[in-house]
Amino acid sequence: MAAETRHTAHIPExxxxxxxxxxxxxxxxxxxxxxxVREIPADNLQQIRGNLRxxxxxxxxxxxxxxxxxxxxxxxxxxxxxxxxxxxxxLFSNDNPFxxxxxxxxxxxxxxxxxxxxxxxxxxxxxxVTSFSPGPMVGKLQAAGIPAAIKSGKVVINQKITLAKEGxxxxxxxxxxxxxxxxxxxxxxxxxxxxxxxxxxxRAKDLSIDVEAQISELSAASARAFGFAVEIGYATPKxxxxxxxxxxxxxxxxxxxxxxxxxxxxEMLLAKAAxxxxxxxxxxxxxxxxxxxxxxxxxxxQEEKEEKKDEEDTAAGMGALFG
Numbered sequence: 001m002a003a004e005t006r007h008t009a010h011i012p013e014x015x016x017x018x019x020x021x022x023x024x025x026x027x028x029x030x031x032x033x034x035x036x037v038r039e040i041p042a043d044n045l046q047q048i049r050g051n052l053r054x055x056x057x058x059x060x061x062x063x064x065x066x067x068x069x070x071x072x073x074x075x076x077x078x079x080x081x082x083x084x085x086x087x088x089x090x091l092f093s094n095d096n097p098f099x100x101x102x103x104x105x106x107x108x109x110x111x112x113x114x115x116x117x118x119x120x121x122x123x124x125x126x127x128x129v130t131s132f133s134p135g136p137m138v139g140k141l142q143a144a145g146i147p148a149a150i151k152s153g154k155v156v157i158n159q160k161i162t163l164a165k166e167g168x169x170x171x172x173x174x175x176x177x178x179x180x181x182x183x184x185x186x187x188x189x190x191x192x193x194x195x196x197x198x199x200x201x202x203r204a205k206d207l208s209i210d211v212e213a214q215i216s217e218l219s220a221a222s223a224r225a226f227g228f229a230v231e232i233g234y235a236t237p238k239x240x241x242x243x244x245x246x247x248x249x250x251x252x253x254x255x256x257x258x259x260x261x262x263x264x265x266x267e268m269l270l271a272k273a274a275x276x277x278x279x280x281x282x283x284x285x286x287x288x289x290x291x292x293x294x295x296x297x298x299x300x301x302q303e304e305k306e307e308k309k310d311e312e313d314t315a316a317g318m319g320a321l322f323g
Contacts, residue, residue, distance in 0.1 A: 022069035108189030
């Protein structure tokens, strides 16, 4: 029987070297990401690389090489290979995935949409005066389904219209008119599909967080918690000052109401007593009785002053939480 011959596929040395280099980079990087690079013009990609140079390193390699490198790395990072598809690049950074995603989103640029592509969002044309001069442009707009007319020597769009809904295929006429009107519905840049950090895989949808909204919610929650703590008398280094101010305001109001002879309050007590005595004298002489407001004015003014100071101190205490 003839001897069986086995052929072993030869792997080029450069591929082995690329895989080994990527494995080393993966092991040394805090964050490893998978990004899509489809439809990014070469000059835009170079600009993106330049803008991210201090934060991110981008490696453009074949999908098979990227997949082999991830599969040869630590077990917890291997699932990242499931996100390799289409035109892909590997990304290495020391920034956390949330900051990284924010950087990539900010780096995207508006680009015209091509015929046959799907609208990434509703493409809406607003009503109003355009910058176009009267002429063939009116017919071109109308042919694309935009209700245009000439008014006072200007091309005007008569009503708001949705040219394409999110997910719909954009026709050639729509794509052409959008480019002419300089409406760019696509933001083109690196699309972060997933990122690895500290044993966890973060999908793109997990990283899309409105940071400003989150900070606003935390600030509001902190303010409510602070106010509640002061109200119930829960003493902490931040609340004890406003609590004492609030207690002082209530104590002074009680002294004035009950007429307790406290040395520091005697001037206000005497002012209140004098106002009440004048009111009684008028009543005794048969004069029309004045309103209660003047008799209470000194006490009320002081109380309002104390409450205002209490509010200012409370606000200062709240500000310290975020200072």
